[in-house]
Amino acid sequence: MSESVLMAFPAEGHDHRDCVATALAAAERLCREQGARLTPQRRRVLELVWRGHRPAKAYELMQALAEGERPVAPPTVYRALDFLMEAGLVHRLASLNAFVGCAAPEHPHAGHFLICTRCERVAELDAPDVDELLGERAAEQGFALEHETIELAGVCAACRQSQPA
Amino acid sequence: MSESVLMAFPAEGHDHRDCVATALAAAERLCREQGARLTPQRRRVLELVWRGHRPAKAYELMQALAEGERPVAPPTVYRALDFLMEAGLVHRLASLNAFVGCAAPEHPHAGHFLICTRCERVAELDAPDVDELLGERAAEQGFALEHETIELAGVCAACRQSQPA
DNA sequence: TCCGATACCGTTATATCATTACATATCGAT
DNA sequence: ATCGATATGTAATGATATAACGGTATCGGA
Structure with a gap:
């Protein structure tokens, strides 16, 4: 990988x-x-x-x-x-x-984001396979995908470690 | 299926x-x-x-x-x-x-939406496999997923048919 | 170098989306 | 019937975003 x-x-x-x-x-x-x-x-x-x-x-x-x-x-x-x-x-x-x-502006990509609700930091998720799957599922309905909004809220590793609660 | x-x-x-x-x-x-x-x-x-x-x-x-x-x-x-x-x-x-x-309010689910930019109608996408994959990718980063925002904009089948442009 | 077109920027006003704070009304259990 | 909890009304304000217009800078071509 x-x-x-x-x-x-x-x-x-x-x-x-x-x-x-x-x-x-x-x-x-x-x-x-x-x-x-x-x-x-x-x-x-x-x-x-x-x-x-x-x-x-x-x-x-x-x-x-x-x-x-x-x-x-x-x-x-x-x-x-x-x-x-x-x-x-x-x-x-x-x-x-x-x-x-x-x-990574030189690598065109749909933005998929991880948003930590504790520290409020944001990371981009690199998951072309998710794109692919979404594209397929959309296509099954005859839907021509133009733009994806994918934003995942949760708790990042660092915050979980510092406050497991 | x-x-x-x-x-x-x-x-x-x-x-x-x-x-x-x-x-x-x-x-x-x-x-x-x-x-x-x-x-x-x-x-x-x-x-x-x-x-x-x-x-x-x-x-x-x-x-x-x-x-x-x-x-x-x-x-x-x-x-x-x-x-x-x-x-x-x-x-x-x-x-x-x-x-x-x-x-489908009786079936708890994260909402994944297809939004047609032509007719502005919205459909829910049923794609538990996408959820799963996203969960995995997030977990790889140690991220504990709490809430997903997934909204896909594009053109629905009906609109493509009526105006292929 | 000058000109005209285009893109950029400043400014005012306004549209759109959402919440706070507090008062009043209604519901439902005792 | 009373009381506490929940729901609603109301006024004010906060937060996000765009419209419209005019001036200025920049760039390519004459």
């Missing part, structure tokens, strides 16, 4: 600057390749989304953007998020109305 | 009064068994949710409730919906901020 390109729950003491740096570098590269414009504003929003492995709310991002600078209005952040989602750099979590950075 | 108890996309000319009657009867029965109070108001909301196989928005339900009667405020409809969800009579679709009636 090959190493997954997708993100598991990150280790306790991982160097998060690496996560951010990698994500931003990948974003720059992808956008250059595709002729998409990763403007400073969009880059800044992406960086903020990557502040942690917790999903970021749009209005939190707004506040963070405004920090020190002049305040920004909702469309600013929603436009940036729309762009980033379009580019596959960010995923939206429908069950939380929140956004997370994508760790 | 046994007949699924869950709802496929309903046929063009199906007798929808049957759907509603069946759903309401099942609700009455379940609530009686469980000692839950299906008050007239809650029953009315359930009935409205079942007006069609399209997801119902909370504020639409509010308006419909108010029709002819005195206007109602948001908590009224949200409280009724909370009760109905608790009882498993209604599912919430996170990707649409909307609600659908559950066709």
Whole structure:
């Protein structure tokens, strides 16, 4: 079995600057390749989304953007998020109305998420076989699948260990 | 393979009064068994949710409730919906901020939905094998699954036939 | 280099979705 | 009939997201 390109729950003491740096570098590269414009504003929003492995709310991002600078209005952040989602750099979590950075933007994939209800961190689940099966089941009904929303809430390994209750 | 108890996309000319009657009867029965109070108001909301196989928005339900009667405020409809969800009579679709009636409330199940982007109808997908697989994949990461949100957007068979584009 | 088209961004207003808090009414067991 | 628990009414507010419009930056072609 090959190493997954997708993100598991990150280790306790991982160097998060690496996560951010990698994500931003990948974003720059992808956008250059595709002729998409990763403007400073969009880059800044992406960086903020990557502040942690917790999903970021749009209005939190707004506040963070405004920090020190002049305040920004909702469309600013929603436009940036729309762009980033379009580019596959960010995923939206429908069950939380929140956004997370994508760790593998170069590998197009439907996002399947594990969401820890204790620590609120999010990981992407790499499960192409689930996709396949869902596709089959949908096809049996004559349904042409376009977009999947798969979000699994529960308790991550670290939280179970620290508080088995 | 046994007949699924869950709802496929309903046929063009199906007798929808049957759907509603069946759903309401099942609700009455379940609530009686469980000692839950299906008050007239809650029953009315359930009935409205079942007006069609399209997801119902909370504020639409509010308006419909108010029709002819005195206007109602948001908590009224949200409280009724909370009760109905608790009882498993209604599912919430996170990707649409909307609600659908559950066709098989006596069979506890995670809701997996097919949502047609053309006609906006919704069907439940019966795919215990998908559940199983997801559970396994999650378990591999030490993740204790609590709740699944699975919503598949696409085009239903009827819409594909009528407009293959 | 200039121009025009397109994409980006700022701003105001408003739409949409959902909850809090507290008062009143109803139900149902004793 | 009374009392506690549950359900409902009501007002206010919070949270999420989009519409509409105009100005500005950027880019490709003349």
